[in-house]
Amino acid sequence: MRSPALLETAGLTKHFGELYAVDAVDLAIREGETTAVIGPNGAGKTTLFNLVTRRMRADRGRVRFRGTDITTATPHAVARMGLVRTFQVSSVFPGLSVQQNLLTAVLARTGRSGVSTQSLERERESLERVQELLVRLDLRDDANVACDELAHGTRRRVEVGMSLALEPRLLLLDEPTAGMGTSERQATVELLSELARRGGTTLVLTEHDVDLVMNFARRIVVMHQGGIIADGTPEEIVEDIEVRRAYLGDSR
């Protein structure tokens, strides 16, 4: 018997004028099933994430997370339930230091940010948690650097760090290695693999580099023109001729 789905979409649809960016997508993600969503530019991957995390309103269809209908929930409520995302264009706090970025996420997790006259410096547990994250993401050298002065790849790591601080049940990563150099890319993949092995957080990511996800994802979903055209293990996907034509064809 398969474990119940963590995330489930039914007939999820979003169109911009004539263009159906996401077209009647039915997708179920089970706990622990690291999934890569691949597809050419404009296939609808980001829009799918936007609908699921309520950044955008769906035109049709429903989304359930951990058994609860979240089709009309607010983004912060969705995040609070444990469904967290990163953005294709890194979304961080540009004028705040790396440390402050992470601290904000830790405070969001612990909920210790109501109106008070308590000094930040006394939030010992939260600050210790920040130190752990700085080490884990290799960000210690940049701890006091403002995010808008960081290199592109480092900024991405900050965003991943913030997401990890939230200890999500499901983490959606939109092109987590985009714009990274080879070694940085490898380090990120290792970090994410370790995260997937650890359990507790299920990963879904979109990616351009097919080879990268082949070794890493247990399941690959191929999108094309808003729809899912293939869905299976990496081996199955490689076999899939339709996919070859739609996507892999130009990268072989």
Place this chain on the structure above:
Amino acid sequence: MKARERTAARPVDTRPVRLEGRRQKWTARARTLAWLLLVAALAVAPFVAGSYRTLLLTEILIFGLFASSFNLLFGYTGLLSFGHAAYFAGGAYASALIMVEAELPLPAGILAGLVGGALLAALFGVFCVRVNEIYFSLLTLAFGMLVYTVVFQAREVTGGSDGFNLYELGSVSVAGRELLLGHPQVFYFVTLVTVVLGVALLERVGSSPFGQVLRAIRENSERVDFLGIPVRRYRYKAFVIAGAMAGLAGGLIAPFLRVAHPQMSHWTTSAEVVLGTILGGEALFLGPAVGTGVLIWLESLVTGRTVYWPLVMGVILLVLVLFLPGGILGTLTRTYRRVRGSGR
């Protein structure tokens, strides 16, 4: 260290938040000491200054609190209110009404100012925090104009364009001596205690985890939302606290000037703290208070001699934008860091 160019509009905020260590304790102590020195200097001032200067300093303190409350929205949360005078005036009318109609003493009047500002902000804030950026500014401006129109028109309650006058502030007996609260020096100390409490509260709230979330909202409110923090609720709380502290300042201004006047709610009064904040620098806690203080002081120098105050204002603005990015305090700290940095 590599040079980092910053524009005035985007202050860097990279104050390290370290676990308490020896160094940390020392800087915390230095900060406390600096605050104590400032308060001590302000406590001695009226004995050195004459009556006229004491009155001027009282006004500066009151507007300093008003500007600091404005900056909880602007500097911390990134919300530029163009109608913050509404809560200042709300506080002024609340304190005047309580003292005249209910014949309650001065402390009750001051507290009524706080409550009046908070209630008004709690009401208008519901609408204002729903919108972003320029729409927030326009909506706060609209509510400010609404308040102005209401106090101007409701002649029976507010006295209309004449304002609502109070004459007697009463007296207190301290160590067997009767002190008239209306006496410049006595009122100065009432103001000093109130302003120090209000400003300290704002500083503590700004340095708390709540303040950290406000800064994050200023930087990228969408990110905050997707971290699972309800942005609107945080903005609302900041709006009400800012309104309450503006009201507290208003609760002092009415007994100080012996009148609550529609002008206090006018958009030009709102603009005065906006300008003062930019003059002082919004990235530093005391920036807005210092800037507004300088503005009031300059105004007192100029208006006695010339009718061209608006022209002087215009020149100040120009100099600011062109030569002092980050405001007075921002420029001073930058210069200080540069001097210290090159001396090593």
